[in-house]
Each structure stands twice: as C-alpha cells, then as structure tokens.
Amino acid sequence: MTGLATAERDALARTWGTPRGIAGFFTTVDHKRIGLRFIGTALCFLALGGALALMMRTQLARPDNHLLSPQLYNQFFTTHGTTMMFLFAVPVMMGLGIYLVPLMIGTRNVVFPRLVAYAYWVYLFGGIFLYSGLLLGNGPPAGWFSYTPLSETPFDPTKGSDIWAQMITFTEIAMLGVAVTLIITILKQRAPGMSLNRMPLFVWSILVTSFMVVFAMTTIAVASTLFLAADRLINTRFFVQQSGGDPVLWQHLFWMFGHPEVYIIFLPATGIISHLVATFSRRPVFGYTAIVFSTIATGIISFGVWVHHMFAVGMPELGLSFFTASSLIVTIPTAIQLFCWIATLWSGRPQWRVPLLFILGFFFILVRGGLTGVMLASVPVDLQLHDTFFVVGHLHDVLIGGAVFPLLGGLIYWYPKFSGRMASETAGKWAFALIFIGQNLTFFPMHILGLHGMPRRTYTYLASTGWGGLNFLETIGAYILAAGVLVTVANLILSAFYGRSAGNDPWAADTLEWATTSPPPPGNFAALPVVESRDPLWDPGGSEERPIVVGLPPDRREVLFTSALDAIPVRRIPLPGPTIWTFFCAVGTAIGLVMLIFTPWGLVVGTALAIPPLIIWAWPKAGGSA
C-alpha cells in the first residue's frame, strides 16, 4: 500500500471517528456503534422477558401452584409480551438494519445519524421506565395488547396501564426516527450502480419494514398516547361505552398496528435468511425478483388482515369472511419465499455451518406455525381455540421460529464483521440443539393443551384437569430453550476475546459489508465502492480490480446522494458529526413523558426541556456542516 493511501485512511478515520472514552459514549453518531447498542440492549431485554417467561412456566409446572399471585402473573405475562414485541424484536431488527444497511449499500453513515443516536436513548429510557414500574409494583396488568376497558382507570387504578401506554410512546418515537432514517438512507445513499434491482435482499426487507413501521406504529402511537393515555389522564371518553365511546375501537386500532407488527418482525428475518441461504449454498439466491415482490406483497397485505385477531368479538359475517380470505392470502408470498430458499439450497452446494442450521430450524418451526395459523384463520376453528394455549403455541412458533431463529443465525453470521473474530462453531451447534429441542418441548404441547381447552392468561389450573404432565414437560422445555439462548450469549461475549481472527470475508460471501475490514473503520470503506451486479464480491476479478468512487475529500464528512431508482450519483451531501445534545434532548423527552402519566403539565415541561437541546443540535457550526 502506498503512503498516500495510508495517509488518506488515517484522515478518513479522524474525520469519521468518535471521541475516545466517556465523551464518545454519549456523543457517538457512528451507525455501527449505535446499531450494536440497539442489538445489545435488545438482547438484554430478551433476557429480562425470558426470565419473566421462566417464572411463569415455573408457576404453571404443576397444578394449584402458588409461586406467583394472580396479580403478579398478570403483570408478568403483560410485561413479557410487551418486552418481547416492543423492546426486543422490533429494536433488534432495526438495530441490525442500522448496523448493516450503510455497509451493504456502500456508504459511510446513515442520513440522519443524530436522529438515530437520539432514538437509541429514547428507546433505552422507555425500556427502563417499563421495568421500573414492574419493580415498584406497578407493572401493566392488562395484556400486551392492553385491551380496553380492562386497561381503563376503573379496572386498573394503578399506574401500570399508564406506564404501558407511555412505554409505547417512547418506543414509537425511537422506531419512527429509525425507520424514516433508514428509508431515506436506502433510497438516496446507495453506491453508484446499485439500482433497486441490485439491492441486497436484507436491505429490501428493511426498506419494506421501515415503511410498515411508519404507518403501523403511527396507528398504535395515536391509539395509546392520544386516546388511551388521555382517557386515563384527562378523562376523555374514547373507549367508555356509556359516554358514546367504544372499547372495540381500541381493538381495531391495536390490531391495525398489531398484525403488521408481526411482519415488521418477520420481514427482516426473511432478509437475513436470503443472505445466509445464498452464502452457504455458494450461489446467488434463487428467484431474487420473486422474493422482492413477495416482501412488498406481504408488507401490503399484512395491513388487511387485522380482524382475524377479533373473530370472537362479534362482527358481521361478511367482514369475517373477507378477513379469513385475506389471512389465507397473506401466506402465499411467504410460501413463494420459502420455495425460493429451498430451490437455492437444492441447486447449491450447502455448507452446514451454524448459521444455516438455524435456518433449517426456521423452516421446520415456521412451517408448523404457519399451518396452525391457517387453521386459526378459519372462523369456526378460531372460535373454538380463541384464548386457549393453542394460540400461545402458534404465536411462539411463528415469532421464535420465524424471527428469533433467523436472528440468532444472522448474529452468528455477521458476528465476525461486528467483532473481527469468529464465534465458536461448537458452542453454536450446542446452542442450536438446545434451542431447537427446547422450542419443540415448550410450544408443541401447548397446541394439545389448547385443543383440550386450557385457557391462556390464567395463573393456575386444577389437578383434576389432567394438564399437569404436559405443563411440566413445557416447563422443562422452557429451561432448555433458555439454556440455549444463554450458550449463544456466552458464545457472543467470549468469542470477542478468544475467537479466531476473522479477516474481511470469512464466509466468502457476496455483499459489500464483506468488502471492508472486520470490524469496519469509522468511515466504513477506504474508498466508496461502485457496484456492477447483485453479488459484487462474486464478480470475476479480485478486490484490486473493482471500481471505486474518487474525489470525495477525506477530511470532511461527505457522502454521495444517488438517484432513488438507478443510483446515479447526483450530489455530495455533508453529514453531521458527534454531539452531546441528542442525549440531553432524549433526557428532556423522557422527563416529559414520565411526568405525563401524572399530570398534563408533563407536555409543557417535556417541550421546555427537549426543544432547546434540539435547536442546539440542529444549529449549524460556523464554517462547517450542521
């Protein structure tokens, strides 16, 4: 390497770097650090939500158990579901997006790095807020969907449901900020030549997911922050029957968000799967175009199926038939994707490494969960099984099988990029075996218990029901599953110290994140790449012969803005650097939102505390970019 190139690299590292130490911790705008923070924090919430699940499983291990009181059991299952959906699944996927998208599309940072930094702090404070409530005896008790009227003041006079509604505000502010940032980054900052039809499938999945976040999360934010929280704080009447309100309005709004939410979690997982299947089959994924259109179709159709969560509410027959049909239709694009992945494996030369094992686990469990979903889409079956453990088994098959298995495979797969080291293959195989066995032992018997009529969300059952045996088996399974997750986490932590050095591209994969060092330098690439195909690293010719972008000054935070469809370079855009004011703005937001569950003055205080830091963060520096 020439001295000139080294000097340029050093200049890039200085320009895009984060201050060292504690200052850097609070001020960083590096998408890689923020993305890893989202992932790490989400995994901590996974552990907390998992601990709650283990306590519930221990309570249910035998009949007539009194380890948990009914009240505490209610708070636990509510906090468990809320944690897994809002604090784990969505943030972990979006965090992976924040980390990977700029690397995959060949740019140096996301378009609004400060907004993403702010979003992280708001998300973190929201999660801490929820658990503070639980520890102080004010856990939300009305289920992760917080159905009215159960969540209205007469039925929940504690602060639990207020905390739930406000936790939604925290996480939705965070996720909306991240989603908007990712959409614009993907549409406008792709490497020259990366037209939409060459974009990596994970980036496609994050693009569609981010659009879904914008529409779905806005719905729940309005329903909970403006309607439910206002009903509880200032006595509005949205869900109060005797004042002309309607509790069912809440159910509609919640599930208009809630079903897209399932796909907000599932679609990024499909993106992960496409990459893993292609890399470990040693061939480009089969049916790229079909997978892209399936992703988009799933995103759109998922907004038209929400009533299948409400079949037992009592609605016109015609409407029910429509939603049965749409719920069956939404399985078609997913099936297309499954066949594309199978075709890729079938026609490739599969290497059975740990990430691919998790994908095989995904196939088995998601297909089972999908089939029980088809059963539940049928109104007569649903009426029989509604609120039984059958549904619990189904949803955990879909969410763990559909999202957590690919996620864990993906974390092992991209771990060398995160850390520069390989995760242990042996530990990975043990973890997979434990999680796969645990998953089946825990959740398959739930279907049988549900068919026998065991109700969900009930803290115990009588010995005379005969449900004790299967419940005991499920509890053992839950501990095995937890052990598998622990092995994975230990693997991820210990391999950072003891793993063998990875090099740039340990899996010989095809996409741009593998073109740079592991971990990547602050500015991601020594020179921004130019792309000529869908699998740039599999193009003929070595890394020395690939085209690059020249002429961007290394001493300024500048990236390329390219056209949305064909990624033709059109502008040089300055990006902002580190700042402490995003943190202070998030603190002000948090103080205001916490106050708001006690008094409407929280709005005034929050605005007064959050706006000045926002103005300072946006105020341009003399001579530099804002």
Added chain:
Amino acid sequence: MIRSHPKSVDASQLPGEGFGVASPTWWGTLGFMVIEGSTLAVCAVAYVYLSRRSPSWPPSGTPLPNLAVGTLFIGASLLSLIPAWLLGQAAKNLDRAAVILWSIVGLVVEAVIVAIRAYELHALPFRWDGTAYGSAVWITLGSHTTLLAFDFGETLVLLALFLWGPIQKKHFADVADAVMYWFFVSLVWVPFFYMIYVSPRLFR
C-alpha cells in the same frame, strides 16, 4: 483497488446540497409529514368509527361547534399561504434580506393563526370529558394545534438563524422545506374542517 478503473466514479465535480430532492432535510420533512398526516388520519378513523356507533352525531343534547369560528380559522390558514409562498420564493432566490422580511411577516401571520385556534378551542360548546364525540373533536383539534405550534417554532428558529447564524446555501433549502411543511399544515386541515364543521350539519 485502482483509481483508473474505467467504471470508477469521480465525485469531485458533483454539486453539494440543493433544493428539494437534493436535500436530506427535504426528505426528512416529507417523512415527518407522512407521520403527522397518518396521525391525523387515525384521529379521523376514530371520529368516523364512533359516529357510526352513535344513534345521532353529535350525540343528542350536544351543540354543534361554531361554524363561523371554524371558517375564520381555515380562511386565515389558507390566506397565510400567500406570505408562505413569498418566503419560499425568497429562499429559492437565495435572497437573505427577503427571507428575513417574509419570515417576520410569516411569524406574525402564524401568531394570529395560533390565536384564532386558541379562540376556536375556547369557543367549542362542549368539553373533552363529556362524550366520546367531544373527545374526538378535542383530540383532533389538539393534534393539529401541535403541528401549528411546531411550524411557528420552526419559522422562529430559522429567522434567528438568518439573523445571527452562519448561513450557507443549504439553509435557504431548509427555509424552502419549512415552507413546504407550512403548506402541509394548512392544507391538511381542509378535510378535517369538513369533518368537524360541515359534515355533522349535512348528515345530522
């Protein structure tokens, strides 16, 4: 990697940030508008859903909101688009003095609009805690009022920037984006004016 590759791209001659799609702020503003528009749309969904559940709408015994005040607001809001448009033109011409002038005019106009909205809320003949109808009207008006307040604050900060800050070309683009947001806040209210003030009179 070699710089002389025939497909390599030389970015040194590319222009910097511009107006509209060439500005990240424009895209961010668009995202913000989509979110705010969806927020108001969900308010409308609740309003319409609750109206279908009620035998009469507004519920019997609840007076209708004052049409004159509502019309005054929407009229003033739409008229404010004239100074808003002039502000946008000043920004596009990179004319700092004109931007400052029309920002000051815009601020006065926006202050008047916020004052009319305050009166509009004051003049509502029902509270938010009596019926679900009252809740839906108050929350819809309230949501839109936060947008007005945000718009006012944005104009104020940009004026301060143009008076005292270091100005680059991109800040003229920021003003143009703020004007786009102003248009959004004004125009988005038209269907809601119809929903709250006109439709209950037509379909009572």
